Amino acid sequence: xxxxxxxxxxxxxxQEFKPLKKGLATFYYCGxxxxxxxxxxxxxxSFCADIVSRTMEYCGYKVKMVRNYTDVGHLTSDExxxxxxxxxxxxxxxxxxxxxxxxxxxxxxxxxxxLNIERPWKTPRATEHxxxxxxxxxVLMKKGFAYATPLAIYFDVSKFPDYTAxxxxxxxxxxxxxxxxxxSDPEKRNKADFAVWFFRAGVHEKALQYWKSPxxxxxxxxxxxxxxxxxxxxxxxxxxxxxxxxxxxxxxEHIPTHHTNEIAQSEAANGKKFVNYWLHxxxxxxxxxxxxxSKGTGFALAEVAQKVFTPLALRYFFLSAQYRSKQNFTWExxxxxxxxxxxxxxxxxxxxxxxxxxxxxxxxxxxxALADDFNTPAALAVALKALGDKKLDNADKLATLLDFxxxxxxxxxxxxxxxxxxxxxxxxxxGSSQVKVFSEISLDVLEKDDKQVFDLIKEREDVRxxxxxxxxxxxxxxxxxxxxxxxxxxxGVEVYK
Numbered sequence: 001x002x003x004x005x006x007x008x009x010x011x012x013x014x015q016e017f018k019p020l021k022k023g024l025a026t027f028y029y030c031g032x033x034x035x036x037x038x039x040x041x042x043x044x045x046s047f048c049a050d051i052v053s054r055t056m057e058y059c060g061y062k063v064k065m066v067r068n069y070t071d072v073g074h075l076t077s078d079e080x081x082x083x084x085x086x087x088x089x090x091x092x093x094x095x096x097x098x099x100x101x102x103x104x105x106x107x108x109x110x111x112x113x114x115l116n117i118e119r120p121w122k123t124p125r126a127t128e129h130x131x132x133x134x135x136x137x138x139v140l141m142k143k144g145f146a147y148a149t150p151l152a153i154y155f156d157v158s159k160f161p162d163y164t165a166x167x168x169x170x171x172x173x174x175x176x177x178x179x180x181x182x183x184s185d186p187e188k189r190n191k192a193d194f195a196v197w198f199f200r201a202g203v204h205e206k207a208l209q210y211w212k213s214p215x216x217x218x219x220x221x222x223x224x225x226x227x228x229x230x231x232x233x234x235x236x237x238x239x240x241x242x243x244x245x246x247x248x249x250x251x252x253e254h255i256p257t258h259h260t261n262e263i264a265q266s267e268a269a270n271g272k273k274f275v276n277y278w279l280h281x282x283x284x285x286x287x288x289x290x291x292x293x294s295k296g297t298g299f300a301l302a303e304v305a306q307k308v309f310t311p312l313a314l315r316y317f318f319l320s321a322q323y324r325s326k327q328n329f330t331w332e333x334x335x336x337x338x339x340x341x342x343x344x345x346x347x348x349x350x351x352x353x354x355x356x357x358x359x360x361x362x363x364x365x366x367x368x369a370l371a372d373d374f375n376t377p378a379a380l381a382v383a384l385k386a387l388g389d390k391k392l393d394n395a396d397k398l399a400t401l402l403d404f405x406x407x408x409x410x411x412x413x414x415x416x417x418x419x420x421x422x423x424x425x426x427x428x429x430x431g432s433s434q435v436k437v438f439s440e441i442s443l444d445v446l447e448k449d450d451k452q453v454f455d456l457i458k459e460r461e462d463v464r465x466x467x468x469x470x471x472x473x474x475x476x477x478x479x480x481x482x483x484x485x486x487x488x489x490x491x492g493v494e495v496y497k
Contacts, residue, residue, distance in 0.1 A: 002059035004371045006247075007324060009255065009278040010166050014373060017277065019246050025061040026241040027053060028275075030233060030250035030258065031123070033070040034104040035089030039298035040314060040329070041284035041291035043111060045251050047315065048281040048323040048374075050117040052249060054407045055370045065120040066240045071101035071127050072209045073198075074229040078257045080152075080195045084226070087208045097209050101125070111301045114311035116409040124236045126227070130211050132235040133227040136269050137196045138214065145268040146196055149187035150219045151204075152228075153197040158190055160264045166278065167256040194261050195228040230261035234269070237262075243270040249279040281323040288328060299329075307331065307480075312410055313338035319376045319408060339487060345415040347387055348401065356395030358403045362386045366404055376408075383408060453484050 004017040019025055029049040032038050038046075049067065056063045076082030086097040093100065105125075112119075126133075137153055140146035145159050157163045157171070164171055171192055185202075200210045201219035204226075213223035237245060243266075250259060259278065266274040283290045286297040304314055317337035321327040362382060369378035383404045386397060405412040460475035479486055 001061065002367050002371055004055075004059060005373055006277050006279065007373050008276075009280050010275075012168075015277075017246075019061070020244060020276070023060070023062060025056045025063045025247060026245040027056070027063055027065040027247040027249070028233070028237045028241060028245055029065065029067045029120070029248075030254060031067040031069050032104075032108055033074040033085050034101045034108065035074075035085040036104060036293070037107050037300045037302070038104075038111065039291060039293060039300055040304065041298065043115060043301060043314075044284045044318055044327070045281050046112055046117055047115060047318045049249050050112075050409065051323065051374055051376055051407065052247065052279065053118065053120070054409065055374055058370070058407050059367070063121070064241060066122045066124065066237065067120040068233060068236050069101070069105055069123065069125045070229065070232060071105075071125050072097070073126060073227045073232060078229075078253070080228070084204075084207065084209070090208060098127075101127070111311075114301060115315050116312060116411055118409075122240050124240065126232040126236070127209070129232070129236050129239065130227060132239050133231045134197070134211075134213055134215075136231060136235050136238070136265070137227075139269045140196065140265060141215075143268065145265070147189065148215060148217065149185055150217045151185045151187075151199055151202045152195040152225075153199075153215055154188060154193040155196055155261070155265055155268070156189055157192045157194070157264065160268055163192075163264050164260065166260050166263055169256060194230060194257075196231040196265060197225055197227055199223070199225040201225075230258055231265060233258075234262050234266040234274075237274075238266070238270065243272045243274075245275055247277045247279060248275040249281070252280045252282055255280060279323070282326045285326055285328045287330070291329065304334070309334055309338050309485075310341070313341050315409060316341045319380045322373070322375050322377055324373070338485070341410065342485075342487070344384075344387065344410070344412075348398070348412055348415055351394045351398045354395040354398070355402065356393055356397075356399045359386065359392060359396055359400045362389075362392075362400050363403065370407060379404070380408065453479055453482050456482075457486065 001023070005014045006017050007014045027049075029046075031046075032042060046067075049065070053063050053065050072084065072086055074085045076085055076088060084097075086100055089100040089104075090097045095103075137146060140155065141148070141153065144156075146153055146155050148154075197213065197215060198204050198207070199215075199217040199220050200207050201217060207226055210224045210226050213225060215223040215225075217223065217225075237248075248259070248262075259280075263274050285291060286295075286299075289295065289297070291297050291299070301311060301314070304311060313334060314337070317329070317334055318327070320337070362385070365385075366379055366382045369375045369382055372378070383401060386392060386400050386404075389397065392400070402412055456475055456479050460472055460479070463471045463475065476486065
């Protein structure tokens with residue numbers, strides 16, 4: 001096994017990865033709350049988890065990764081205030097929470113597939129594990145870590161001395177319970193206590209999702225209610241991966257509340273350390289500010305596609321920043337990533353079809369980059385260095401890059417088999433340049449749509465010569481609507497399907 005060093009948020013330094021069981025890495029990633037389409041900032045988190053999983057596998061580990069779906073219990077605050085997000089989504093669209101979940105799980109799964117994010121070992125839904133959550137709550141109550149009021153069952157943070165170890169905050173600044181006066185419970189012992197079970201009472205009296213429970217409240221019959229968001233991940237992690245796991249990952253926004261609460265309730269219930277290595281990915285920004293739907297910057301992957309960018313251009317963009325670094329998204333940066341990706345595919349195509357041997361020197365360099373806390377920018381740089389090495393045989397170069405792509409995930413195996421179309425002299429634009437076309441299928445005879453595209457390209461070149469830039473932009477958009485991307489280069493354009 002390759003030696004890996006990982007930055008552990010809990011101890012705030014890098015340490016060597018030592019798995020609980022030789023050759024096995026158990027890994028839990030906090031997946032999406034499926035009440036809305038995930039924006040590309042959320043998808044960056046999924047990508048980061050994918051890199052961790054792929055790297056572990058590349059280094060020889062068997063990976064058991066769990067990525068959950070939160071389809072109940074996550075309030076509009078990450079704390080215990082506000083409306084349940086699933087109920088909010090249901091009211092917004094006039095359908096049930098179950099239909100909302102099914103709709104947005106489907107969207108998310110299409111998006112991660114388009115980004116070549118591998119499917120984890122397990123993808124549990126919270127609503128399918130309520131019994132496991134209730135069982136953990138019962139244990140917490142029996143051990144004296146949780147108590148009931150007529151409105152909810154709370155975890156008593158005063159009983160867990162290391163409650164703020166992960167966040168490093170003072171307890172009075174880690175408000176993991178009542179928020180902005182929205183939830184008022186006079187029987188709550190400590191302001192920071194957080195709910196592990198909400199009764200269908202008070203502000204949640206009309207909750208759309210609820211279950212019978214063994215817990216008692218004078219305000220509801222049969223203990224009806226729903227789980228708190230935090231208990232869900234603890235219960236699902238325990239069921240599939242055990243009391244203690246190797247790796248747990250999520251966005252940095254989870255540190256002060258969600259992950260802090262997971263540690264407290266899991267270790268209190270199980271009597272064991274919960275996680276050996278905590279990983280947190282930074283935010284994706286837009287023009288220097290955190291990407292967010294509320295600011296109109298929560299771009300969906302569908303919007304990337306509408307602008308005629310391949311989703312893997314976004315993956316290439318994500319690779320250019322290490323997971324613990326903030327990354328600033330702009331459409332210009334994405335365009336540059338697509339250009340780089342198309343160059344890579346072009347060069348792969350030129351290498352030919354013969355696959356030789358992986359170059360061990362480059363592989364060692366690639367592993368060294370990844371083993372340093374999943375440093376994808378350095379790893380990508382090694383791949384490009386190998387690609388440009390004129391001393392490396394083409395067949396060995398191709399083998400090396402295909403091997404690296406087990407982690408990079410840029411679909412090189414597919415693109416290396418793309419046939420280069422003959423240079424289309426009949427669409428010579430200036431008398432000295434040629435249009436170079438790359439396609440996933442070989443076209444000996446132009447189809448009707450392709451001929452229309454070339455006519456538009458020629459028309460655009462004519463208006464560009466006249467410096468009619470507005471008309472040139474309009475024609476570019478017309479070309480892109482036909483599934484073709486063009487890149488202006490000295491003397492003409494390059495065309496990609």
